[in-house]
Amino acid sequence: MIILSLNNLTKSFGGLVAVAGVSFEVERGEVVGLIGPNGAGKTTVFNLITGALRPDDGHIFFDGHSLERLKPHRIVYLGLARTFQTIRLFPQLPVLENVLSGSHCRMKSSFISSLLRLPAQRREEKAALVAAMRELEFVGLADAWRAEAGSLSYGDQRRLEIARALATEPKLIVLDEPAGGMNDQETFELRDLIARIKDRDITIILIEHDMSFVMKVCNKIVVMENGVLIARGRPEQIQKDPRVIEAYLGVDD
Amino acid sequence: MSAAADKWFWPQAALVALFFCAPAFGLGPYWLEVLNQIGLYALLALSLNIILGHAGMFHMGHAAFFAVGAYTTGILYTSYGWPILCTLPLAGLAAGIFALLVAAPIIHLRGDYLLVVTIGIVEIVRIALVNNIFGLTGGANGLVGIARPVIFGFKLTRPWHFFYLIWGFTAVSLLLFHWLENSRFGRALNYIREDPVAAEGIGVNTTRYKLMAFVIGAVWAGFAGTFYASQMRTISPGSFNFWESVVLFTIVILGGSGNQKGVLLGAFLVVGLPELFRSLQSSRLLFFGAALVLMMIFRPQGLLPPKGRAYRLPPEVAR
Structure with a gap:
């Protein structure tokens, strides 16, 4: 079953065409790697999918919904969560509240029930605490729940971002360079x-730029270069694809 | 609640109880009036704290919402003969609707851009009032002869009556706002303050929450307007000028934006201290300004910065 499909997605910034007619599909349950040299337009594709940018042309379908006109928080609500390439936690807030920010879109307490602290609001708050702590246990940060998010190590901050995204109860999660800045041990744990x-x-x-990481964790790879999709397939196919080798290594004259 | 918070609970409760006995200690009407004024500013500053302290929006036009509330009460009484306390909900509602209308087009502005526009709102409201808008506001002279409030047949006339009205309402507001701050609503505002892009990207409807912060702050400023109108019995456009907005802004920033205790302390210092130093007369504003400059250099986070929320983990996930 296809959960996400991009259809002829196009975005330009001034004269620069960052994404030019990209189309691909993601099946439910897949781990898809989006790779390509710097400036290929990978992060722009992510920003288009998550609603941070609006496409100039093309369509995005996610789980039966058309996304290209929706604001980011609506897309999260539909079940598509993200992490950021440059970590964007709430550094001054405690680890726990960072995860609770993800729970926010699944909570229903109204303004009035919050103002009056009605019983239903207190129950929901408690359930959210449990869910948030479970996500912290899942990524291995439960003991740090009181710490300021900004005080965590780089690798821990990446994992906290993942916990925050998981707290939104997503069907699809997009991770922008999850291993960026991680050491070998942390990268191994990330797998x-x-x-x-x-x-x-x-x-x-x-x-992800770490090719051995991508080849190990992904079961499908999509390759972009200069805003264009140049290859897609299983890791072993991509490794042999002459266009991909050319894009990464250049070609002999 | 942590052990440190427990330790301070009873001393604080005693202090509050002592404060509410103030009229019984032979405090003269003058000082009660000063306390009432502090209470009114505290109420206004607490409502501004939601917008400025929690959501981090530089809003320097709070006097405009205060004015809408005060004039709603004034007009409903002088033109339609409503009892004062019956105008309270309408004063809040009118201020809230006004805030929704003026904030909706500017809510996407950030930092100093928002600041400039909100200053404009105060001036527009003041000038509209001076020009006797709708023929109801009485022009530059304002509205006179607003009645004292009556509770169950008891007419509030003396300063200590107002002391309990204003500080009682402030106490209830403190509790409600405390609950609000410790809910998903309060957290959502903090996420927006910390990083609006990340907040939107993780599922917070930032536009809606920013607007709601404005509206709820305005509703409470409107309530404060009712108390002000019935206490002063006369309201005029001059009472709702830019300077009032600056004072409220100062209270929140100086006391500690995002912390109720800080805002209360700020109200006592900014409104109360000048009264203590009345003898210095003309130079007191100079001292006031110097104190603010020193604060910004040595303690920019305010006198009492927020400590963060206390969470008690349910047993199944306790650490």
Whole structure:
């Protein structure tokens, strides 16, 4: 079953065409790697999918909904969560509240019930605390729940971003360079984490520059260069694809 | 609640109880009036704290919402003969609707851009009032002869009556706002203050929450307007000028934006201290200004910065 499909997606900034007619599909349960040289337009594709940018042309369908006119918070509500390439936590707030920010869109308490602290609001608040702590346990940060998010190590901040995204109860999660800035040990643990996210029946798309990482965790790879999709397929096909090798290594004259 | 918070609970409760006994200690009407004025500013500053302290929006036009509330009460009484306390909900409602209308087009503005526009709102409201808008506001002279409030047949006339009215309402508001701040609503405002892009990207409807912060702050400013109108019995456009907005802004920033205790302290310092130093007369504003400059250099986060929320983890996930 196709959960996400991009159809002829196009976006330009002034004269620069960042994404030019990109189309691909993601099946439910897949782990898809989006790779390509710097400036290929990968993050722009992510920003289009998550609603941070509006496409000039083309369509995005997610789980039966058309996304290209929706604001980011609506897209999260539909079940598509993200992490950011440059970490965007709420650094001054405690780790727990960072995860609770993800729970926000699944909570229903109205303004009035919050103002009057009605019983239903207190029950929901308690349930949200449990859910948030479970996500922190899932990524291995539960003991740090009181700490300021900004005080965590780089790798821990990346994992906290993932926990925050998981707290939105997504069907699809997009990870922008999840291993960026991680050491070998952390990258190794991240592979395990991604496998466990997949086991929760959550589809994953990720951008990553670490090729051995991508080849190990992804079961499908999409390659972009200069805003254009140049190849897609299983990891072993991509490794042999002459256009991909050319894009990464250049070609002999 | 942490152990440190427990330790301070009873001393604080005693302080509050002592404060509410103030009229019984032979405090003269003058000082009660000063306390009433502090209470009114505290109420206004607490409502501004939601917008400025929690959502981090630089709003320097709070006097406009205060004016809408005060004039709603004034007009409903002088033109339609409504009892004063019956105008309270309408004063809040009118201020809230006004805030919704003026904030909706400017809510996407950030930082100092929003600041400039909100200053404009105060001036527009003041000038509209001076020009006797709708023929109801009495022009530059304002509205006179507004009645004292009556509660169950008891007419509030003396300063200590108003002391309990204003500070009682402020106490209830403190509790409600405390609950609000410790809910998903309060957290959503903090996410917006910290990083609006990340907040929107993780599922917070930032536009809606920013607007709601404005509206709820305005509703309470409108309530304060009712108390002000019935206490002063006369309201005029001059009472709702830009300077009032600056004072409220100062209270929140100086006391500690996002912390109720800080805002209360700010109200006592900014409104109360000048009264203590009346003898210095003309130079007191100079001291006031110097104190603010020193504050911004040595303690920019305010006298009492927020401590963060206390969470008690349910047993199944306790750490």
